[in-house]
Amino acid sequence: MSGLVLAVDIGGTKFAVALVDPDGNVRAARRGATPPRGDAQTLWKALGELIDSLLDGAVADGVAGGTAGGVVDGVGIGCGGPMTWPEGVVSPLNMPGWRGFPLRARLAERFPGVPVRVHNDAVCLAVAEHWLGAGRGSANMLGMVVSTGVGGGLILGGRLVDGGSGNAGHIGHVVVDPDGPACGCGGRGCLEAIARGPGLAAWAVEQGWQPGAAGPPAVAPVPSGDAWASGGEAAGPGAGAAYVEATAASGRQLALDAGAGDPTALAAMDRAGRALGLAIASATNLCDLDVVTIGGGLSQAGPLLFEPLEAALREHTRLEFARRVRVVPASLGQEAGLAGAAALILAADRYRSH
Amino acid sequence: MSGLVLAVDIGGTKFAVALVDPDGNVRAARRGATPPRGDAQTLWKALGELIDSLLDGAVADGVAGGTAGGVVDGVGIGCGGPMTWPEGVVSPLNMPGWRGFPLRARLAERFPGVPVRVHNDAVCLAVAEHWLGAGRGSANMLGMVVSTGVGGGLILGGRLVDGGSGNAGHIGHVVVDPDGPACGCGGRGCLEAIARGPGLAAWAVEQGWQPGAAGPPAVAPVPSGDAWASGGEAAGPGAGAAYVEATAASGRQLALDAGAGDPTALAAMDRAGRALGLAIASATNLCDLDVVTIGGGLSQAGPLLFEPLEAALREHTRLEFARRVRVVPASLGQEAGLAGAAALILAADRYRSH
Numbered sequence: 256m257s258g259l260v261l262a263v264d265i266g267g268t269k270f271a272v273a274l275v276d277p278d279g280n281v282r283a284a285r286r287g288a289t290p291p292r293g294d295a296q297t298l299w300k301a302l303g304e305l306i307d308s309l310l311d312g313a314v315a316d317g318v319a320g321g322t323a324g325g326v327v328d329g330v331g332i333g334c335g336g337p338m339t340w341p342e343g344v345v346s347p348l349n350m351p352g353w354r355g356f357p358l359r360a361r362l363a364e365r366f367p368g369v370p371v372r373v374h375n376d377a378v379c380l381a382v383a384e385h386w387l388g389a390g391r392g393s394a395n396m397l398g399m400v401v402s403t404g405v406g407g408g409l410i411l412g413g414r415l416v417d418g419g420s421g422n423a424g425h426i427g428h429v430v431v432d433p434d435g436p437a438c439g440c441g442g443r444g445c446l447e448a449i450a451r452g453p454g455l456a457a458w459a460v461e462q463g464w465q466p467g468a469a470g471p472p473a474v475a476p477v478p479s480g481d482a483w484a485s486g487g488e489a490a491g492p493g494a495g496a497a498y499v500e501a502t503a504a505s506g507r508q509l510a511l512d513a514g515a516g517d518p519t520a521l522a523a524m525d526r527a528g529r530a531l532g533l534a535i536a537s538a539t540n541l542c543d544l545d546v547v548t549i550g551g552g553l554s555q556a557g558p559l560l561f562e563p564l565e566a567a568l569r570e571h572t573r574l575e576f577a578r579r580v581r582v583v584p585a586s587l588g589q590e591a592g593l594a595g596a597a598a599l600i601l602a603a604d605r606y607r608s609h
Numbered sequence: 610m611s612g613l614v615l616a617v618d619i620g621g622t623k624f625a626v627a628l629v630d631p632d633g634n635v636r637a638a639r640r641g642a643t644p645p646r647g648d649a650q651t652l653w654k655a656l657g658e659l660i661d662s663l664l665d666g667a668v669a670d671g672v673a674g675g676t677a678g679g680v681v682d683g684v685g686i687g688c689g690g691p692m693t694w695p696e697g698v699v700s701p702l703n704m705p706g707w708r709g710f711p712l713r714a715r716l717a718e719r720f721p722g723v724p725v726r727v728h729n730d731a732v733c734l735a736v737a738e739h740w741l742g743a744g745r746g747s748a749n750m751l752g753m754v755v756s757t758g759v760g761g762g763l764i765l766g767g768r769l770v771d772g773g774s775g776n777a778g779h780i781g782h783v784v785v786d787p788d789g790p791a792c793g794c795g796g797r798g799c800l801e802a803i804a805r806g807p808g809l810a811a812w813a814v815e816q817g818w819q820p821g822a823a824g825p826p827a828v829a830p831v832p833s834g835d836a837w838a839s840g841g842e843a844a845g846p847g848a849g850a851a852y853v854e855a856t857a858a859s860g861r862q863l864a865l866d867a868g869a870g871d872p873t874a875l876a877a878m879d880r881a882g883r884a885l886g887l888a889i890a891s892a893t894n895l896c897d898l899d900v901v902t903i904g905g906g907l908s909q910a911g912p913l914l915f916e917p918l919e920a921a922l923r924e925h926t927r928l929e930f931a932r933r934v935r936v937v938p939a940s941l942g943q944e945a946g947l948a949g950a951a952a953l954i955l956a957a958d959r960y961r962s963h
Binding site: 337394395409411412414416417418419420421422423424425426428429430431432433438440441442443444445533536537538540541542543544545567570571572573574575576577579 | 765772775792887896925929
């Protein structure tokens, strides 16, 4: 036993693997691009090579306490949905090469004799924020990610809630406008249909938004990285063929233009903020939440997003108990997905209900 | 130890007390009208006399195994909210005589040395349906009551969810129409604002409904008792001054008229059913539910309510995991509130998180 667990974060654009210690520190990590259009075996081979590289490097660097490569106390995996759970047969929407791929079983063969657990990537991000981030110390938390999709994870009574099929936390499919736009899930008026980056950008274009026309931003609400698309790539299980690829840039541009004062871009931020506030209000009333964390690029838009969010939230949380809820930006960065995956093993008392 | 617990069900129109055995059977019970406009001491005295009568009678009848009166293994209490929890300082909306009344502490003084626990009456009804009723065997359940208010309780992972302040389960304040009618909670468009009996009847009157004008019902969708108002009197913590007293009759009449074919009354049932379906869809997506039970008078309206409910629910639960949810009428009768209160003691492994 090395005292370390292997964390695996599977996304449509990148694979990340790490060795994580019991305090949640990433002791060594490797990242690699997801093979584009890779078939099942190509994807699995790429992941295997990344893990081998991590473990070999860790042994060489003495990170794993000088023990032989491959000795870990367990394997935690975050992966885009949908998946069967807890079996971990995955079919990530944005990775067509894996349809019904037995990811958990394959990793269990590779790492025999230790626990191997998988959960939705958005759930892992929520777990990370609860374990180490902006939700630490709260017993009742919704951890959200607003990106190309809108996903989340739910911690109640200090423990991760899985729901009947591992899908609890799907805040993106709380209905905020029964007559609203069609959603990738096949429904209508879901939070995700309105607030996910591509949907919001599409709405703004319909309203006449011309990306970049507002000129350089008066303030810089969003970092120049790919923050909009980061944070778990939570194109949730609701996403379907209607999902537009590679529109993260237009979402980011929208936030930039809002920062520069473009009225249509500002209206889009208001629209997203209000939808988020409504969905959070419903979740707070139903689950008696203490805190909601919001990660993904949209959370970096600052007051342009959080002010309309707070306004809608406070209009719809009027019961005394519900007024106490706090909505805060997620505080962990790039490594949140890895930390959350590791917590499935390292803090199983709280994050493993099954 | 008698093997029995004392269950107490406190409502605005009646007090009920019972001795309940470990299988949930009510072995002896007493009911009494809540003293109208009673002050704190009058209410407490009436409850005490009801309990004395129950225990004396049980001893006389040999129900308590011939042991001395007053020997119970614990006390479980369901009471209308709001309350502090788990302290059980209660301020039931429909009992102005109790404002900040230390109900739990008073009963703990009366029954020293045994556990005394209190929860929201709607939570107790959900617990009862999970323990003994329509939700038995499910791990992830929302138990609802639709009456003069709309309340509920949430069981996830096989355990009662309390939330941060004992208020989880407030499905009545999930927002189903952001621009909808004002709610007693101070918000707008809550499920309760639309689907509670008095609200629904008021809407129908606005649409020109003339109570009883449809003549005798072609079918009898609602029993002639006070079913509409029964089921925990869940005028939830959201209810405020806007709540109309004693409008249960008009709600019942509405259901009867709908059964007789009155188009406005039918439209009202459709309106309530759709609002319920929407809120249940959001709760299902968020919490990954297996089953939802609906009690209170409205659940007895049958297909007139459940058909529009199912239609709206299925429109908004399109993700594969969410499609499995079943919505069923609550199956327990008058004694559900007592059974749920008893379960706080008798099945504490599942229904006592705190």
